[in-house]
Amino acid sequence: MTDPIETPINVNISEQPWYTLTSEKACEIANTASETGLTEEDVEKRLSFFGPNEIAVEAGLTRWQILIHQFKDPLIYILLAAAFVTFVLQDYVDSGVILAVVLLNAVIGYIQENKAQSAIRALSRLSDPKAQVIRNGREIEIPSRDLVPGDIVLLSSGGRVAADMRIIMSKGLEVDESALTGESEVINKHVDPLRTPNLVPADQKNMAFAGTIVTQGRAKAVAVRTGDSTELGKIASTVKEIGITKTPLQEKVDKLGKHIGNLILGFALLIAVIGILYNMDPTEIFITVVAMAVSAIPEGLPVILTVTLAIGVRRMANRQAIIRSLPAVETLGSTTVIGSDKTGTLTKNQMTVRQIWADDNLFETTEAGYQLEGTISEGGNVITPPAESGLFQTLLAGTLANEANVTAVEMGEPQGDPTEIALHVSAYKGGIRLSDIRLQKEQLDFLPFEPERKFMATLNKNENGQTIFMKGAPESVLDRCKYQLKDGELVPVDPEKVKTVSKQMAAQGLRVLAMAYRSTESEYLDDRSVLEEEFVLTGLQGMEDPVRPEVIEAVQSAQESGIRVIMITGDHIDTAVAIGRQLGLDPEEHGALEGKVLERLSDEELDLQLMKINIFARVSPKHKYRIVDRLKESGHVVAVTGDGVNDAPALRAAHLGVAMGKSGTDVAREASDMVLSDDNFATITAAIEEGRIVFSNIRKVTFFLLSTAVGELIVILIAVLMNWPLPFIAVQILWINLVTNGLQDIALAFEPGEPGILKRKPRPPKEGILTGRLMERLGGVGLVLAAGTLGIFWWIYQQTGDLDMARTAAMTQMVVFQFFHVLNCRSLDRSIFRINFFSNKFLFVSLVAALTAHLAVLHVGFLQTIFRTMPLTIDQWMLIVGIGFLVILGGELDKFVNRWRKNHIG
Structure with a gap:
């Protein structure tokens, strides 16, 4: 020392x-x-x-700090303003509902922000x-x-x-x-x-x-x-630095909230200026501004966003995708790039012998993985090899020169080196009963695999003495072989032919091992000279971690949907390229980019490589994180799959982290937004479809709710400009927004998916909930709603001179408009006449319930007092229903024009 x-x-x-x-x-x-x-x-x-x-x-934020942080959001400010307005109007029930929505959103945000600290705790346990x-x-x-x-x-x-x-x-x-x-x-x-x-x-x-x-x-x-x-510690530090990545939906909702807030502020100032110019009483100006604010705030939007996402969570769970944060439901629907780990996600993470070369013939195996089923075949014919054949002795050497636990393999719970488990399984497929052969050929001694030797050997009892079985790298085993077993006969080995076959198998992405044996009188392997003497080559076994059969179709489906799939793995480049090409990830044969090369590239150079290369091999955690970061910087919505500690930084940095439920580590699951309970990439394709349906329904609901808000705003603004009495009072606006709309918008969240939604290209990453085309439609619908409502208000007020009657008719007109308009919103592209009305039974129930509730407001005494309503005549109802149908005619015309232009809105 x-x-x-x-x-x-x-x-x-x-x-x-x-x-x-x-x-x-x-x-x-x-x-x-x-x-x-x-x-x-x-x-x-x-x-x-x-x-x-x-x-x-990390010490992290305190509970109070995290809770307060949930209220720093424009949409939350609007909700709190709505709660305040309804409280001032002494509508305590509505105020309580809105505050409950605020609390629900705070709980969801708290859970999401706590995930980063959970990931670090999982790393610490490891x-x-x-x-x-x-x-x-x-x-x-x-x-x-x-x-x-x-x-x-x-x-x-x-x-x-x-x-x-x-x-x-x-x-x-x-x-x-x-x-x-x-x-x-x-x-x-x-x-x-x-x-x-x-x-x-x-x-x-x-x-x-x-x-x-x-x-x-x-x-x-x-x-x-x-x-x-440590390398583990560096990963933990990276996860801490990354923090929370906002999903595209969260960013879009934030943006929408800011727009609504600015709209409310602008209209409030406009109405105040008009009131002053018209010499309106200050109290009247205040009441008008309050009514305008209530009409503009889509109180039900946060609730229905949560409901729509929750429905998506349930649907995805039925398809083996477990969501850990609600906004993640939509993110897969807008994903443009999926960066997938290879091992255990695209492949089974179970080595499988695919080809066996023996007796100068090439044999193949059926079935993949560790299950003891399948056969060995030649040219499609099932083979049961005789004991004297090279094939049988190749299988025998593979299972005897082997340290994996035989009993565990037979019980379906394999333990040990995946390569050695694969050799046990291939032997079983060739008719060798694993435990029985071990008893018959008792192991006397063994020499473990060492890199310097590149082979392992065991000494086993035989009927006439002892036999040494050897397996290892082909070049190492071949150096010790003078003969080859062919159809029960010993013939001189042809080293060049064996090397050629080995290279051909390796070129297919197979890991190749050679098997050999020799008889001996020695009872120990300590005498290394017995390992240098003349062995008999029996054959070669080529194995791979096989691609999940359903993944090929899933990758193709994702690509047809406009989603780019890239593979990011720590595995060898040859293996990565072979698997990638099986999956169709390298159609132009650009090959793979290795981590050591990526390390030397600038961000600009890496961006150029990312435009054409879909396979990344021998990457470290920081490389994987950097790839995700550069894709995000390029404007992509990125989903990343992974199961290991090495995947945690990339899972955290991605817009959507997808962890494996069966094989994944705690660290990967804690850093993710979604967990695949079946560890299957194909489940992601199903989740993409559900995610697109969720966003489509969110867009439908948002359009439906904002149509009412725009119509009400136009009504109030024109009424002020015309110096008319307000067509609704604030409590009537709340009734329209929270009660009648509140049933129908929830029904829209249950809409089944549009036909062919998975085949559409992903939405542009920067596209918001409301597109320019949808805002045009929103303005058009708002004008129809406003014109019809103002028209019925003015006509009945002129006919009766009763302001409460005119307001009742205006409120009812807006409610009836919504009954028809919700049918328009079931699809933003297809005609309502091509949609089965009962495919969404909840919508039918909601319309009946909303109509019943509105009739009660018009006819039940204490409700008439609260909402200042009165019964309408049959003639008035017929006129209101006739005007209400105009919104369907306008919607159908707009959809026809859109289909003619071949533009999809939903």
């Missing part, structure tokens, strides 16, 4: 390129000794200097295992939070790595890094230094990273980064 030092280290230990150093140099820089470790004095100093080995959790270390020359177990840089750590199978470490001794160490890097295969670790600069974590084969899991083997390592300095 070196002499004690005054400071724990004299270099920035967290930024050292550890993978480029020798193990001796790593220990020297960390100021530790590989045999004795640190002293207690060293540990105390370093713990004080570096702090505990844990990821810092980094809290125990650690086996050497201190003062003794092996002891410590809480991982007490681990410090320079500690000598012992790693063993099944343990979780507690910090970032440089491996200094390894015996068959294999680590599952999929949660951190996205790498689908277990990584074989070694001790040798790597000279290539700027390697991503997935390529640092002599490092072990915090949060990953040791699947087999043993190792000794020196801890070099702890806490926030």
Whole structure:
């Protein structure tokens, strides 16, 4: 051990390129000794200097701060103004309803803002295992939070790595890094230094990273980064910095709220100026402004937005997509780019043997994944290989030279290296009963896989002695083979032919392993000479993490909908390209962009690459985040899928983060807006359709509600200009807005989707809830509503001289207009005469209920007193209904013109 030092280290230990150093140099820089470790004095100093080995959790906002933050929104200001107005008018029930809406929105916002802190807490839980270390020359177990840089750590199978470490001794160490890097295969670790600069974590084969899991083997390592300095900690820091990304719907609602607020302010000033010019009494001016404000505020809009989104949540849940925040329902409907992880999302995350070369023939397997079903076939004919064939011996070597738990595979709960599980399954498909063969050919000794050898071997009992079974990299196994087994006969091996077949299989994105055997009298594998003698090559097995069969159709469907699908993975470039081309992601064969290349690109250069490349391989978490960020900067609405810790920053930064429910980590789920309960990319396509339906219904509801507001505004403005009495009082406007409209707008939220909605191109990202064309229609409908209402008001006032009667007729006219107009709004493009009236039964119920409620207001005594109404005559009703039908004629004419122009509004 070196002499004690005054400071724990004299270099920035967290930024050292550890993978480029020798193990001796790593220990020297960390100021530790590989045999004795640190002293207690060293540990105390370093713990004080570096702090505990844990990821810092943000203090975050207090509950009160988060709650107050929910009220800093233009739409909320308008709602509060509406509540105040209704309170002044002593309409306490309506005031209470509006305040309840404000509270509901605050609760939803509170839940969303709390997600970032939840993601950090999940990361913190991941980094809290125990650690086996050497201190003062003794092996002891410590809480991982007490681990410090320079500690000598012992790693063993099944343990979780507690910090970032440089491996200094390894015996068959294999680590599952999929949660951190996205790498689908277990990584074989070694001790040798790597000279290539700027390697991503997935390529640092002599490092072990915090949060990953040791699947087999043993190792000794020196801890070099702890806490926030680890790769896991850097991801946590990135998630903290990103914060909350507003969804497009939230931005559109904010924008709409500001427009409504400005409109109310403008009209209030206009009416006040007109009143002053007309020498109106100040009290009358105030009453007029209040009536105008009440008419302009769509009180029911926030409620119906929440209801529409909640209906979407329920529909998506039925299609295996679990929504964690309401605004996320719509975001998928407006998505222009989906950035998908590969492993477990586009693929099964279950290695599967696809091709077997033996007996100079190529065989194929059926079925994918770990289930013990399927067959082996040649040219479409099912094969049951005889025991003496090369095919049978290839399968036999694959299942015996294998450390994956056989019992677990047979019980349907496989454990171990995915490659070795795949070899067990392929053997079963060839007729080998796994447990039985293990009993018949008892394992006497085994040699684990090591990167230097590139193969593993087992020694098994045989009827006439012992047999060594070997599996490994084709070039390594081939070097030891003199013969090849072909149809039960030993023939000289043809190395060039074997290499050619191996390359052909690898070119298809398959991971290729070779199998061989030899008889021996040795009872141990310690004598390495027995591994260098003449083996018999039995064949090759090529495997892949197969594409989910339904994903190909789902990707094609997304592309037909105008949505670009890109793959962002930590896996090897060859594997990524092979899978990407199977999915149709690279039709022009631009290939893939690797993380180490992306690292060197400026933002402008990356933007150019993003315009043509759809496959990104060997990327780190910061690369994935950067890709998402650049796509957002380019104006795209971005959805990102992922399941690992490495995906958390991108999930948080995207407009919509989509996590896997089955295989996903807690960190990924907490950072996401939506969870796929079936881990299936195809579910996203279903969710896209539901999202588009939700936005279409939101647009319908908004148009319906604002039509009334525009009509009422025009009525009040013209009445003031004409110096007429107001056609409605404020409480009558509230009745129209909150009660009659309030039933019908909810019914619109239940509208089924428009035919072919999934085949439409995504809406332009900057397009608001109200398009220019829809605002034209809004103005036209508002004029029809205003003209009809003013006309009936003036006519009845002239006929009867009774202001209450005229106001009752004007209010009823607006209600009847809405009865007809809600039918127009069932589709913003199709004729109402082509829509089955009973396809939305709730709409029928709402119309009956609204009509019943309005008749009660006209005929029930105490309601007549509250709303200042009176019964209408049959002649008056007939005139009102006739005028009301004009809104349908106008709507049909406008839709016809729109269809002729081939423009879609809804």
